[in-house]
Amino acid sequence: MTARIHLSLRGASLRFAEHLVLDRVDLELGAGERIALVGDNGAGKTTLLRLIAGELVPDAGERTLVAPGGVSALEQSLELPDRATVAEAIDACWRELRELEAEIAEAGAELAGPGGVGLDGPQLDAALARYAALVDRYEARDGYGAPARLDAGLAALGVGDVDRSREWRTLSGGERARIVLAAALASNAELLLLDEPTNDLDDDAWDWLVAALARHRGTVVAASHDRAFLARWTSAIWELADRGVTRYGDGYAGYLAAKAAERERRRLAHEAWLAERERHLALLEANAGRLAAIPRKLDKPGMGAGAFRARGRDHGAMGRIRNAKERLARLAAEPVAPPPEPLRFTAGALRARADASAEQGAPSAPPAAPILRVAGLTVLGEPVPDFELGPGDRLLVTGPNGAGKTTLLRTLAGELPAAAGGVARRGAVGWLRQQAGRIDDPRRPLVEAYAAGLREGRDAAAERLLALGLFHESELERPLGGLSYGQRRRLELALLASRDFELLLLDEPTNHLAPLLVDELEAAVAGFAGAVVLVTHDRRLRERFRGARLELGGRGALPARLTHPLHPPPPSPASPPAPPGKTSVFAGRAAPAPAKSDDTPERVGGAGRSGWVGGAGRARDGAGRARSPRLSRTRPPAPGLRRGRPGAGRSPPGSAPAARRGRTGSRR
Template identity: 60%
Template sequence: MRASLTSQLSLHGVTKRYDDRTVLEQVSLSLAPGEKAGVVGDNGAGKSTLLRLLAGAERPDSGEVTVVAPGGVGYLPQHLALPPGATVQDAVDLALGELRSMEALLRQMEGALADLPPGPALDTALASYAALRARYEAREGYGADVRVDVALSDLGLPGLDRSRPLDTLSGGERSRLALAATLASQPELLLLDEPTNDLDDRAVARLEERLRRHPGTVVAVTHDRVFLERLTSTVLEVEEGRVTRHGHGYAGYLTAKAAERRRRQLRHDEWREELARSRRLAETGAARLEAIPRRMEKAIFGAAAFRARGRSHGAMGRIRNAKERMERLTASPVAPPPDPLSFRAALVTAAGAEAGSRPAAELSEVAVGSRLRVPELRLDTGGRMLVTGPNGAGKSTLLRVLAGELTPDSGTVLTPGRVGHLRQEETPWPRSATVLEAFADGRPGDRDEHADRLLSLGLFEPSSLRLRVGELSYGQRRRIELARLVVEPFDLLLLDEPTNHLSPALVEELETALADYAGAVVLVTHDRRMRERFTGTRLELDGGEVCSLRRPTTCR
């Protein structure tokens, strides 16, 4: 597939609302052919909405969206929208929708051509058929299904049965299936929503290589910091209904954000200083004015009285001017840069110093069918363990065993302290429940106490507490899980893909909080930057078996 020089996408004055909530407001932007753009922002800011507008899956309430891509558009949503009972083949056909439509039209035209006699009508029909076939061949449509199988193999799903029901696949397997089929369609414009989620290192490396070679335009919503650094030339930040374009890739975005924050902080500091100066002038002038009558009593007549009255009028004028400046400054405050939503909770252990030298977790001869076999495993109090391995290796199974949610077929599991578990799967809260109700579910205390506690974490703004769970993005629902985890003390934290769908800034906050945490941590993550920074024990699983166990060493 060759990128067309005419391909482009642009938004002009686009506004998108859901009920009474404005997600995007008067957004204007454009991308040139061949650009590789990453879309970043806090969860729920409107990143996926922006992608759906570009894909034509939704329409704006006002404004214009223009996408010119003769080579086709490939859209990877976060979740497959298929009915119950759908199969792998249905998912492939959905992703190859443009090619499938072209195939159907080619067959229809072939049938019509056979019925046309020689003449102008046949010539016109043949020209239309040739043009459509050229477009189909330019996208290598005849090899699309073979490319799906190759992509599935690259992403760790070789030989996937096309008749297999989708509901028998894990969430990660469904995501990889959708990604493979989208890439296999070889469109000119790729719109990808969190493409690296649920991919192992090998699959991410293949994806990055494939996207770097892509001759067309790529727009990817992602929280993967390494992916942003390696792939993007442009970063689109979605914030407070606006979309801001930053050049020079992810590094340029970080530089621009830091500079913007310094400028806004400087303007706010100058405003505060001017307000304080005006207040001091008003207070000093009032004190001086109060002293003038005492001096006038001693000099009722003559030059002294004249000077005193002059000072009185001058002081009153300065006080009036200072108060007017205070009123103007107060009426037009310069806000400080917004504090990013942050993970500020102080993680502490339930047992504290009394834990002594007992292990935070200990397993002996544990077996869970064919999914997991752990002959021996110990994690000391305050220890750190990173569990790695390909998808299906048994990582989540191990965490469920440690959490007491899955009883092994044999062996013993010892976790003497309190255990907190952040699961990869979502908690099925009622869609009508609010953020605050989901956070408070099963916890003691009244509504105000829960609201104060949740807001103190910095994960939600006050206006978000009334939002319904059904209105939230996956990332926002993930924040509820994080909030519930950090408000209680635990001796052992089990974190299964904790960075999924979290903004890069929040991931940095999470890493800082965990670094200061006094308890033990067992971590499963595909976040490459988090793994690079990890310094504890590394446990590798494959096929449910322990392949290696490497403990940190101290060089003297």
């Protein structure tokens, strides 16, 4: 395949109705590059891919694409007739190859001439040249090998046995995505445009995809939030934010380093802004003191050198005060926001108990009571091993699709009754579902939904939401019905970010989040002092997970297994091993809860009553006898996830509105 591809965008802008998606974008793409598109869900990644492919035309600016070896685009959805078959869907993915095959057949028929009589002379030479050029293009893409590549790809992705005559609409979303991915790669186009190619892939299929892209000799542009995928194959990153595109070199590692440096620059700029504000406040106070010390009346006003010097000091101090006030006004009008504080989970009730023990002068912390206890539980008819989770414990739930991972979390959260056995919870539960809940009022503004979730006033909620750094001020009035999946996910995080909890249940928490925010979420989970139960397909998160693992086999498969790390750390005094006969997870502990600070928010609401949630059967002891666990009926604290306090410093008069405008530094 020849390296002749070239793409350029010059001042490209694109809008849908009144919504401006891309604003004066300039881009260059060369042969052999591996570009990853990253950004918040709804930032315009899919739109940019369609613009590159030529499916969309910019409203302003220019697009130039030279790709003699063809373009193949993996779209999240194909536009096909209602009763289209799998074979027809593959043909739609191979549109360029099928068109080239049709042209070759037409050129071959032309060589035979009208009525089967062959051409001669110049006509024959022209027909032969056209036929040879078409065959060269087809062979450059190895079109003859496309069916074999397709079969291999379908088998590797687990859909090799799907009947090609089957109606496309009868397949699941995951099956359709994998078939389209296999067809796109099998086309061997010079430019591959992929939209979230790792979605719905298991580990084996993921490995095959990375290897296939490594073998591809052309250029690849892929929109993805998969951090492990980004780290394995990218040569550069295009980040979409605020309707623009920024390029970062040196792959994903270079992108992370550049973003860290950018964060440090923002921190230093904010500190410089604070220092200048403090300096002018000090000048204002000092000169106000000098002015107050000058006598307002003299024995003989206007007479002598003393009066002249007094008037000079008066005028000088007033001038310095005026200059300081003007500079403070400019600083207030142009605030420099600090970078947002990293996400931080807090377990307020655990911290309060630790503080109470310290105040009582206890020589050592008492044994930590379990936060979650599971006994005799079944999921989809299959038994789940008994276990307990205490403060700092981590449990990763794995298993194939349909094994019951989400069902287990819903049971632990109390959304579903236990079919057998029971679940005991102590304290408040933070529950992040895999799919966002139903929107009751699509017209309701985002800020009002956040305020209602916290049960506080709109203005206070707006300031609190902006301080989290998850939204721009311009997004606060956006109706819920107009939010992207990523924005709804960030709203759910923001609601958790304002509360305390002791148990965190996370079902695919990385869905629809930008990679940098996922990094922060991972760090927040690692530092949380409470207990965590996690379900995730994020390969990087699973690879770096430290804690116990519960593997569900699914209906009729292998029984569920609870495993521990090979080298667990020694138990801390606050978390002793469980007594004999019980399974306890004391691995991958977080650090102790931080000391209580003055900026702890008020607890808001709870996650339901604590205690035992019974099922169809009662929990049993080691000998099989039924037992009745003690119930905890104390009112639980509110669950939550919150951030550290934004930047400190005195605020000059009139600076409060500026603080609202400046926010606490959005991630974008």
